Amino acid sequence: MKKIRFTINGEVRECEVEDDERLLDLIREDLDLRGTKEGCGQGECGACTVLLDGKPVVSCLTLAVKVNGREVTTIEGVSKKGKLHPVQEAFIEKGAVQCGFCTPGMVMALVPFLSENKDPAREEVRKAIEGNLCRCTGYEKIVDAAIYASKKMREVER
Amino acid sequence: MSIRVEIPNTLSELWELLSYEGARIIAGGTDLMVRIRAKVEKPSLLVDIVRLPEFRLFENREDIFSIGATLTHAELLKKDLPGVLHDAISTIGSPQIRNMGTIGGNICNASPAGDSILPLYLYDANVVLLSKNGERRVPIGEFIKGPGKIDFRKGEALLKIVFTNKYKDYKYIFKKIGKRVAMTISVVSMGLIFKLENDIIKDIKIAYGAVSPTVVRIREAEEYLKGKPIEDKVLEEAKSIIQKNISPIDDIRATGEYRREVAGNLIFLLKDAYGKL
Ligand SMILES: Cc1cc2nc3c(=O)[nH]c(=O)nc-3n(C[C@H](O)[C@H](O)[C@H](O)COP(=O)(O)OP(=O)(O)OC[C@H]3O[C@@H](n4cnc5c(N)ncnc54)[C@H](O)[C@@H]3O)c2cc1C
Numbered sequence: 456m457k458k459i460r461f462t463i464n465g466e467v468r469e470c471e472v473e474d475d476e477r478l479l480d481l482i483r484e485d486l487d488l489r490g491t492k493e494g495c496g497q498g499e500c501g502a503c504t505v506l507l508d509g510k511p512v513v514s515c516l517t518l519a520v521k522v523n524g525r526e527v528t529t530i531e532g533v534s535k536k537g538k539l540h541p542v543q544e545a546f547i548e549k550g551a552v553q554c555g556f557c558t559p560g561m562v563m564a565l566v567p568f569l570s571e572n573k574d575p576a577r578e579e580v581r582k583a584i585e586g587n588l589c590r591c592t593g594y595e596k597i598v599d600a601a602i603y604a605s606k607k608m609r610e611v612e613r
Numbered sequence: 614m615s616i617r618v619e620i621p622n623t624l625s626e627l628w629e630l631l632s633y634e635g636a637r638i639i640a641g642g643t644d645l646m647v648r649i650r651a652k653v654e655k656p657s658l659l660v661d662i663v664r665l666p667e668f669r670l671f672e673n674r675e676d677i678f679s680i681g682a683t684l685t686h687a688e689l690l691k692k693d694l695p696g697v698l699h700d701a702i703s704t705i706g707s708p709q710i711r712n713m714g715t716i717g718g719n720i721c722n723a724s725p726a727g728d729s730i731l732p733l734y735l736y737d738a739n740v741v742l743l744s745k746n747g748e749r750r751v752p753i754g755e756f757i758k759g760p761g762k763i764d765f766r767k768g769e770a771l772l773k774i775v776f777t778n779k780y781k782d783y784k785y786i787f788k789k790i791g792k793r794v795a796m797t798i799s800v801v802s803m804g805l806i807f808k809l810e811n812d813i814i815k816d817i818k819i820a821y822g823a824v825s826p827t828v829v830r831i832r833e834a835e836e837y838l839k840g841k842p843i844e845d846k847v848l849e850e851a852k853s854i855i856q857k858n859i860s861p862i863d864d865i866r867a868t869g870e871y872r873r874e875v876a877g878n879l880i881f882l883l884k885d886a887y888g889k890l
Pocket residue numbers: 497498499637638639640641642643644645646647662682683704705706707710713714715716717718719720721722726727728729769770771772796797798799
């Protein structure tokens with residue numbers, strides 16, 4: 456067992472974790488944050504995507520001990536004061552959610568991408584979500600939602 | 614299963630941990646975590662080296678590059694790298710995998726399809742291994758001995774990769790053929806750098822991935838092409854030389870025969886590159 460101290464969704468937490476525990480299990484089982492999903496468990500589907508120091512990583516291949524002293528953001532942490540993030544709103548408004556299993560991972564890949572790329576082309580959005588599989592939507596509506604979200608985010612900034 | 618994991622903060626802690634039986638270095642974990650979960654590997658101690666600053670240095674001083682082993686693919690894409698290396702790294706995995714995976718992990722994994730490895734063969738890069746006894750420098754083509762096999766001694770860690778970019782005025786091509794566009798392991802990959810003078814190939818270096826037990830330079834084709842114009846007849850001959858020098862195998866991704874055909878045809882990309890000059 457190892458003791459780790461890290462920030463999750465803005466809150467500092469101390470936890471005891473197994474040496475070889477995955478960040479995914481720390482998040483879902485120990486912290487009971489069930490928004491992050493496990494799909495393949497091999498880095499290929501992106502359903503388990505979270506932000507580590509602001510960058511998207513797959514939590515299924517990340518050891519929990521690695522986040523000691525660092526900052527983790529999960530899907531539960533992207534809405535602010537009960538208000539959904541513009542990316543989440545755009546997913547709903549553009550019908551980019553079908554079964555919803557891929558959605559948290561998609562949102563976590565898009566949030567940092569769209570904050571760095573204010574006016575992305577569709578091709579760039581596709582590349583940003585190349586590590587996220589969706590078995591339902593055929594991706595078009597997800598790309599629509601991302602483009603729409605970028606517009607919303609530009610308006611918020613103005 | 615329960616594997617002990619330690620994250621050393623100093624080199625002396627690292628040497629001590631690496632001296633234990635069953636100790637294994639982990640960097641991004643994108644290869645090793647998958648292999649451990651698949652029970653292909655059973656280390657008893659994982660030593661995470663990503664917090665050691667010594668492994669994270671980047672230098673480009675008068676075209677002598679020195680790239681720290683635990684720099685991630687995403688970090689390297691923000692540096693001023695030779696174009697062929699930049700493009701090759703940009704094809705690795707996904708944003709998530711590039712944020713985690715390191716160039717050192719890609720090399721030590723020694724996959725014949727390792728995308729960052731291929732350009733390093735073009736530049737005749739050296740890898741620098743560090744142990745408590747000091748540094749050891751080995752050409753990449755000697756360090757990588759076969760699929761998953763490296764010339765690695767107990768107690769060593771890959772510190773950095775070094776090469777000189779003597780070919781700044783060269784054009785380059787990197788092409789990776791996979792089963793789909795995103796997140797794909799190469800079925801065949803080719804990288805080359807070349808220089809033309811009065812429409813004649815003055816110099817060229819060619820490397821292929823995923824068609825032999827390791828990444829390979831095709832020196833016979835390089836020699837053949839030097840002094841020749843980029844014409845169908847010449848490229849046909851280069852294609853057959855390339856096909857003679859590779860030994861592709863059948864696997865779940867493609868047949869050997871398909872790989873051989875595609876590998877040979879890729880050399881015709883020189884024509885496109887030439888057309889655009
Ligand atoms: C979904 C997915 C997609 C992928 N796509 C690609 C792709 O397109 N192209 C590609 O080339 N690869 C790909 N990979 C493989 C992998 O991501 C890369 O090889 C990556 O660069 C490995 O780096 P790492 O730091 O994660 O290695 P780790 O998993 O941490 O380590 C890999 C191996 O290297 C050893 N090692 C690591 N660093 C050192 C060091 N400094 N000194 C000594 N030994 C060391 C470890 O002991 C281990 O044996 C993919 C992997 C996944 C999961």
